[in-house]
Amino acid sequence: MTEKFGKQFREKYFTSIDPEVYPVNHGSWGQAPDPVIQKFKQASGEQYHYTDKFFHDIRDKYTDALKQLSEVVNCDYHNLALVDNATTGVNTILRSYPFKKGDKIVMQSNVYGSCYNVVKFLNYRYGVEYVEIEVNYPISDDEILQKFEKVFKEEKPTMCLFDTISSMPGVIFPFKQLVNLCKKYDVVSLIDGAHGIGCIPQDLSEIAPDFYVSNLHKWFFVPTACALMYVDAKQHHKIHTMPISHSYVQDDVKLSEEQELNRLIDRFSFIGAKNYASVSVISDAIKFRNEVCGGEETIYKYCNSLAKQVGEVISKQWGTSYLDQENLISAMVNVEVPCESLGIDVAAIKANWTRFDQTVYTPSIDVHKSFIPCVVHNGKLYARFSCHVYNELSDYQHAADVLVKVMKDSLELEPLFKKLTI
Ligand SMILES: Cc1ncc(COP(=O)(O)O)c(C=O)c1O
Incomplete structure (x- = not known):
């Protein structure tokens, strides 16, 4: 009850x-409930009981968390990775994606500041261009979509970056319709879902974007810092960890079928020593949401x-x-x-x-x-x-x-x- x-x-x-x-x-x-915070505190010290075993087993713990999350967002867990926050996820995708000079990224004017800055960086460093679409509320979803469609037709962009729910003002963006529009015009979709999981229903099999990032530490009750990154299977080989680490393989290296399936897990489960307490308590957050909240x-x-x-x-x-x-x-x-x-x-x-x-x-x-x-x-x-x-x-x-x-x-x-x- x-x-x-x-x-x-x-x-x-x-x-x-x-x-x-x-x-x-x-x-x-975000905020986390007491039972999750208690587990988080315990988990923060867990590695010190036996560090070698802790880090030896980390891939299993990490994969377990992905499996549980894949049920929440309805997708294959092989398409998921965990990163520290939405900013890191958006950076990971934008700074990995093989843009060429002159490629264009389209985004809404009220895109989150840190993500906007990544695009500015790509512009300055590599000559990637960007087009900003003015979005002023009140405005209908149809008007927003028309604006994007016009730019897709005229500018033929490579990628479109947009929100699930924008930050300020905090409003739902027509992200499902925009993914469809991206597909129609062959534009790669990158959804900044910082306010996503735990805030509004998310079905990634239905939305089916190329890329999607959602904080777990905002609305989902996982203590900071933890975010989920979704990468469509056809894009796996283009995305590299940030920082680049031991697990790096070039985009064009041919992997076995099994290695290909586990490409994200093999890369993202360990990128350097860090505290895994947030990852450890994902199951506790899910439990609290289901058993206590209903x-x-x-x-x-x-x-x-x-x-x-x-x-x-x-x-x-x-x-x-x-x-x-x-x-x-x-x-x-x-x-x-x-x-x-x-x-x-x-x-x-x-x-x-x-x-x-x-x-x-x-x-x-x-x-x-x-x-x-x-x-x-x-x-x-x-x-x-x-x-x-x-x-x-x-x-x-x-x-x-x-x-x-x-x-x-x-x-x-x-x-x-x-x-x-x-
Ligand atoms: C739309 C949006 N994108 C990205 C972020 C960044 O989230 P984080 O600080 O967890 O990286 C926020 C934070 O509020 C946000 O509202």
Whole structure:
């Protein structure tokens, strides 16, 4: 039987969260429940009982974790690898892929900053070109897809990089349709699914991209740092570990059938000495999700309906709007901050973000213990609320009040933010 989610669930299973904190920002760093953290601590020291045996056996432990994850995302475990985080996964793919000078990568304008920088690096170092597609919300999935299709036709890119759920604002991107569009135009698809597994349902056999990376330490309750990387079988030989290590084989080396099948596991299970505690507790995270939370569907339903409720209630509380197209909301929702009624100039915030950080974020984190990430997008300031099973509506009502209070206070500290009235 599933237990009641919300604050009482937090008090029972998430006691590592400071009880004075209003944890409404799961999306940035993730969070893990007590039973998983306990196992993680144990696992961190496990290698020291008998280091030789630990590292001798690591491939089996690693493969076991892949097998369990392959059931969650419905794909052949031979197409999976574990890396430290989404940034590493995206780097691994982009910096391995055999681009030639003049090849083009297409991406959305709100692609995650660290991934954008990898593309800029490829541009600077190897002359790989990139095309950025402007995506400003509110915009429909169809409009987004039309924009990409136009660029696919005109620019004939090699690869397209896009999100499952974008970071800021935190909205679902039409990634399934975009994979299909990539197939139609023979473009390699790379999905940044940093917010993927554990947040929205993921069926990799159905989506069938070329490449996909998803953090396990964000929404899936695996402690940091751990992410899953999916590589379609036809792309295995092009992808190399980062760093390149003992297991390196050139793209064109002919392997036996069995070696070919295990190409990713043989490469990625060991790339140098590191702590494998996150890998060791993947099964514990799955167990907690299934046995205590009631399974993926139950978790998703709770988080998604709470996010919708938060959008509804907080936008009313603030007298503003939220990004509410049905297909945008996952376990995160973006509500417009009432800058107009507070007399705050959104453009000034955008131009002086460091001051916003100092005058709004710092007191939110240090004094009020209630942090909501914000973004200036399409002329509005949005607050991104994240919802997980340990949250309930009152968390957001409180956090929303705190944000308004610190924003009012910021007007005293930073006159630049005051909207000029004529
Ligand atoms: C869309 C997106 N991509 C990539 C990342 C990077 O994740 P990590 O810091 O785990 O590498 C994030 C982090 O929030 C993200 O939101």
